[in-house]
Structure formats: structure tokens, C-alpha cells
Amino acid sequence: MINVALPKGRLGEKVYDMFEKSGYECPSIKEVNRKLIFENEEAGVRYFWVKPSDVAIYVERGAADIGVAGKDILLEYAPDVYELLDMNLGKCRMAVAAKKDFRDNTENTLRVATKFPNIAKDYYSKKGRDIDIIKLNGSIEIAPILNLSDVIVDIVETGKTLLENDLEPKETIVPISARLIANKSSFKFKMEQIENIKNSLKAQVKTDD
Amino acid sequence: MFLSNILKNEEKAVFALRSLYRKYGYTPFKMSKFEEYDLYVRNKDFLVSDSVITFTGMNGKLLALKPDVTLSIVKNTKDLPDTVQKVYYNENVYRVSKNTHEFKEIMQTGLECIGAIGIYDIYEVISLAAKSLGAISENFVLDLSHIGIVSAVLDSIGCSRETGKKILTCIGEKNQSGIEKICAENNISGEDCEKIVSLVGTYGRIEKVIPELRAICDTPELKSSLAEFESICALLISSEFSDKINIDFSIATDMRYYNGVVFQGFVENVPTGVLSGGQYDNLMKKMGRKSGAIGFAVYLDTLERLNLVEKKYDVDCILLYDESTEPADLANAVNKLIADGREVMVQKAVPENIKYKQLLKINGKEVDELENND
Numbered sequence: 001m002i003n004v005a006l007p008k009g010r011l012g013e014k015v016y017d018m019f020e021k022s023g024y025e026c027p028s029i030k031e032v033n034r035k036l037i038f039e040n041e042e043a044g045v046r047y048f049w050v051k052p053s054d055v056a057i058y059v060e061r062g063a064a065d066i067g068v069a070g071k072d073i074l075l076e077y078a079p080d081v082y083e084l085l086d087m088n089l090g091k092c093r094m095a096v097a098a099k100k101d102f103r104d105n106t107e108n109t110l111r112v113a114t115k116f117p118n119i120a121k122d123y124y125s126k127k128g129r130d131i132d133i134i135k136l137n138g139s140i141e142i143a144p145i146l147n148l149s150d151v152i153v154d155i156v157e158t159g160k161t162l163l164e165n166d167l168e169p170k171e172t173i174v175p176i177s178a179r180l181i182a183n184k185s186s187f188k189f190k191m192e193q194i195e196n197i198k199n200s201l202k203a204q205v206k207t208d209d
Numbered sequence: 210m211f212l213s214n215i216l217k218n219e220e221k222a223v224f225a226l227r228s229l230y231r232k233y234g235y236t237p238f239k240m241s242k243f244e245e246y247d248l249y250v251r252n253k254d255f256l257v258s259d260s261v262i263t264f265t266g267m268n269g270k271l272l273a274l275k276p277d278v279t280l281s282i283v284k285n286t287k288d289l290p291d292t293v294q295k296v297y298y299n300e301n302v303y304r305v306s307k308n309t310h311e312f313k314e315i316m317q318t319g320l321e322c323i324g325a326i327g328i329y330d331i332y333e334v335i336s337l338a339a340k341s342l343g344a345i346s347e348n349f350v351l352d353l354s355h356i357g358i359v360s361a362v363l364d365s366i367g368c369s370r371e372t373g374k375k376i377l378t379c380i381g382e383k384n385q386s387g388i389e390k391i392c393a394e395n396n397i398s399g400e401d402c403e404k405i406v407s408l409v410g411t412y413g414r415i416e417k418v419i420p421e422l423r424a425i426c427d428t429p430e431l432k433s434s435l436a437e438f439e440s441i442c443a444l445l446i447s448s449e450f451s452d453k454i455n456i457d458f459s460i461a462t463d464m465r466y467y468n469g470v471v472f473q474g475f476v477e478n479v480p481t482g483v484l485s486g487g488q489y490d491n492l493m494k495k496m497g498r499k500s501g502a503i504g505f506a507v508y509l510d511t512l513e514r515l516n517l518v519e520k521k522y523d524v525d526c527i528l529l530y531d532e533s534t535e536p537a538d539l540a541n542a543v544n545k546l547i548a549d550g551r552e553v554m555v556q557k558a559v560p561e562n563i564k565y566k567q568l569l570k571i572n573g574k575e576v577d578e579l580e581n582n583d
Contacts, residue, residue: 062480
């Protein structure tokens with residue numbers, strides 16, 4: 001039995017469709033209800049929906065053998081897992097954004113509001129910039145408007161939310177997409193099944209061109 | 210002699226491993242709890258976590274609670290020609306846990322083989338690693354890699370140290386798309402990129418992987434590392450646990466300390482590696498020593514939840530008594546119940562949060578049953 005942690009939401013549904021096409025179907029998952037765990041004994045697979053930012057934890061600790069997590073989560077938490085495949089889904093970028101008229105005054109410590117303190121710290125320490133991290137859990141965009149921070153480090157998909165709040169992306173830190181990850185120990189003992197899943201997902205990955 | 214239902218997994222493992230290592234002539238190495246902090250400062254990168262608990266000793270020297278055992282053992286051995294010193298240990302080490310960001314006491318057992326080591330010694334240590342895993346669980350896998358091969362592949366593409374480090378991280382994650390991206394960004398040729406990707410992509414049984422490796426290993430350095438690796442693999446392939454050994458180059462270790470074979474052990478139902486080790490001649494050189502060395506550690510704390518059988522009850526029976534009970538009668542009743550093979554907790558009243566199979570009350574010399582939950 002392979003345990004798969006899927007990220008709740010649109011991305012997770014797309015990912016499930018890919019698993020289904022690979023022969024790991026579990027029709028009950030499409031029923032509208034509040035259940036979180038779905039199993040198809042015949043296909044040897046069990047899916048569960050978890051918060052996207054928790055997928056890596058489930059996989060790292062072996063509650064799930066494999067899962068699909070955003071590269072942002074993998075960079076932020078650095079879980080000890082295998083990263084088997086870039087699914088080329090859920091594409092966006094981690095970026096620094098600020099008010100349109102923002103000028104980086106290097107005389108002062110830069111105040112950075114973010115949900116991703118480790119990514120922000122790593123990015124600015126490579127630039128040798130002194131920063132103050134303000135860890136927020138949501139609505140990051142209002143931080144510069146209320147003068148809580150100078151810039152924000154956040155995920156930018158279309159830039160529409162930024163625009164509506166009078167902000168714009170200034171620098172791209174890293175491109176983000178969804179990745180297939182596997183628990184290191186599970187990979188040893190379920191190697192064939194995990195390899196099969198990986199290969200048939202790989203065949204379905206859409207390239208950019 | 211040992212009651213299997215009383216000993217915990219990690220305690221059983223300590224006994225089994227101790228007797229295993231003794232059979233092969235390894236002698237116990239008992240060290241003091243503290244070590245001079247200086248030793249760890251000089252070899253900081255060798256440590257798994259770089260935080261160390263320190264305090265000032267009576268003579269004003271800065272001491273540390275051991276975060277690692279290998280460095281202390283290396284420090285206390287001598288370079289002797291043609292002999293190897295074989296020691297095993299069972300020690301607590303103090304490291305920062307990744308999850309709580311606090312210091313944690315970790316029970317660790319392992320062995321070190323230091324001196325003029327040859328192919329046989331390397332084989333012996335790897336096979337003892339496999340046997341150690343076998344003593345913990347029937348279902349285990351020992352992954353084997355060779356740092357010489359990995360570093361020669363990286364050298365052959367001639368990338369910068371910074372890029373090499375990034376590629377190494379991707380190798381550790383089996384992250385093929387990451388490697389391709391780094392190569393593209395750093396103008397590494399498609400052919401060289403393919404070489405690294407195939408190194409990551411080739412894993413599994415020795416007999417399957419070795420022929421694939423021969424195709425990748427095209428420089429003299431690669432060929433000589435592969436030749437050494439093949440001679441070790443040839444010994445392992447005819448061993449009793451050959452079907453449990455895999456070659457896997459994703460074992461990411463620091464190349465500044467390790468040089469030859471490195472390995473990592475997993476047992477089913479434990480989500481992290483339970484054993485890791487390798488040949489660390491580079492560390493020896495860094496510490497001013499001429500000898501070679503190889504060893505491994507078993508992380509016993511990871512075994513706590515392995516095959517955990519939830520106990521339904523804390524105790525078999527609670528025996529209640531009151532003011533009128535004669536202590537001698539109570540003692541007799543307890544001894545009788547224990548002789549019957551039951552666990553007994555004597556109380557005046559039923560304590561909270563204790564689950565019991567049977568509630569008994571002593572009445573004069575007789576024991577009455579008040580409740581039975583079985």
C-alpha cells in the first residue's frame with residue numbers, strides 16, 4: 001500500500017487526475033464530502049488531503065510514502081526527503097515586492113515581511129544585506145502599505161493581488177513549481193511502486209513549449 | 210534471560226549489537242562524559258549539528274558534553290604500522306534536534322576500525338553494519354556509495370566549488386531536474402550533465418548497478434575508485450545479506466572528511482536512517498594522522514517506535530487495602546499474585562489515569578475481585 005499526501009485545493013485535484021491516469025484511481029475521492037482519507041485496496045493506494053504546507057512533514061516523518069509539495073515549502077522547511085520529479089504544475093515564483101515608488105535605502109536595515117523567513121534570510125544573507133524579518137501568516141501585501149515593512153517576500157503567480165494593492169514585484173528569488181517527494185526510508189522498501197508512479201507521472205508532465 | 214516484553218527495542222538492540230561486535234574482536238571503548246571544546250571547534254564541520262553544550266571545567270578549560278563519539282576515539286588512538294584498532298562504544302551524545310531546536314540526549318552505539326585498514330577491514334565493517342541492521346529488524350536495506358566516485362565525477366566536469374556543492378545537494382535529493390537546471394545555468398555541457406544525472410539515476414542491487422557504473426567511469430581517477438568499489442562489492446555480493454545491499458549515490462556526506470565507501474542503513478517502518486558510516490581517512494589526515502579509518506553509528510533513539518505494541522493496561526491488578534489490613538497479610542497476598550505471574554500495584558484508593566485489568570480488595574486474609582476489565 002502506497003500512502004500519498006495530496007495538497008488540498010486546485011493543485012491537489014490536478015495532481016490526483018495525473019495519479020488516476022497512471023492507474024492509481026480511487027473514485028470515492030471525487031465524492032463531495034468532508035472525508036480526508038480515501039483508499040483503493042485493489043490499486044494499492046491510499047490518498048489523504050492535507051494542508052499544502054504540511055505535505056512535506058507527512059512525507060518526512062513517514063506518515064505518507066510520497067506526496068506533492070511546492071518548491072517554496074521544500075526550500076523553507078528543508079525536509080530530509082527525496083525530490084523525485086518536477087511536476088511543472090502550480091508554477092509561480094518567489095519574489096521580493098514593494099510599493100511602486102520604493103527605493104532601497106541601503107543606509108537602513110531592510111524590514112522584510114514574509115511567510116517564508118528562511119528563504120528571505122538566505123536570499124538577503126547571500127547579498128550581505130542586513131534585514132529585520134517580520135513573520136506574518138497571511139495578507140502579506142498590506143505590510144508595506146501600513147509601513148509595517150519595506151518589502152515583502154512572497155509567492156507571485158500573476159501579480160494581480162500585488163497590483164491591486166499598489167505593489168509590484170521587484171526581484172525574482174526563485175521559480176516555484178510542484179514537486180513529487182518521497183520519504184527516504186519508504187523509497188527503499190517500496191522502490192518499485194514509487195518508481196512506477198514516478199515514471200508514469202513523468203510521462204504526463206507537460207513541458208513549457 | 211531477558212524478558213522480551215520488558216526490554217525496549219533500543220535496549221534489546223544494545224545487547225544484541227554488543228555481543229555481535231565482541232564476536233569480531235572489537236573491544237569496548239568507554240570515554241568520559243566531557244571533552245575539551247577545542248576538539249570540536251577544530252572539526253566543526255564533521256559534527257551533525259554545530260551547537261555544543263559547553264561549560265568551564267575546574268581548571269578553567271572550556272569543556273563540552275560530547276556531541277560526537279568518533280572524534281574522541283580518533284584522538285585517543287595511535288598510528289601503529291600493520292595493525293588496526295577495533296573498538297565499539299555505547300554512549301549518549303548531545304545534539305540539537307531539528308524539530309524542537311533544543312538539545313536532545315541521543316543514545317548511540319557504533320564501532321570504529323582505525324589503522325592500516327585494507328579491503329578486508331572495509332568489508333568487515335560493512336558486513337557488521339548489515340548484521341547490526343539484521344539484529345534490529347528482518348526487513349532492512351543498507352545503501353552503499355563511494356565518495357571517490359562522486360567526487361571524481363564532479364572533478365571531471367570542472368565546475369566551481371559553489372556549483373559542486375549545489376549539485377551535491379541535488380544528488381542527495383535524487384533531484385534530477387535540479388541538476389539539469391544547475392548545469393544549464395553554469396554552462397556545463399549536456400554530456401557532463403548526463404553523467405551526473407545517470408549517477409543519480411543508477412541505484413539498486415550491486416549486480417545491476419556495477420555494469421552501469423562502468424559506462425560512466427571514463428577518467429583514470431574514476432576507474433581507480435570504481436576498481437576499489439568493485440572489489441568491496443565482489444565480497445559483499447557473496448555474503449548472506451547480498452539481497453539487502455543497494456548501491457545508491459544519494460548518500461550525501463561531507464567530502465572533506467569522508468573519502469571511500471560510505472553507507473546508510475534503513476529498517477522498514479522507521480522513517481529515517483538508523484545507521485550511517487563510512488571511511489574517513491580525510492578526517493584522520495586533518496587531525497594529523499597517517500592511518501586510515503572506517504566506522505559507523507547506530508542511532509538507537511530512532512527505534513523507539515519500531516513495532517510498537519500498545520499496552521492496553523498499565524498494570525495487571527490493583528490491590529486495595531484499608532486501615533484494618535494487617536501488613537503481613539497484604540505482603541502475603543502480593544507475593545501470591547506475583548507468583549501467579551501478575552503485576553500488582555498496592556493502593557489505598559484507585560489512582561487516577563491508571564488502566565488496570567483487575568481491581569482487587571484484600572479482606573482479612575482473602576482477596577476479593579471488585580472489577581475485571583479483561
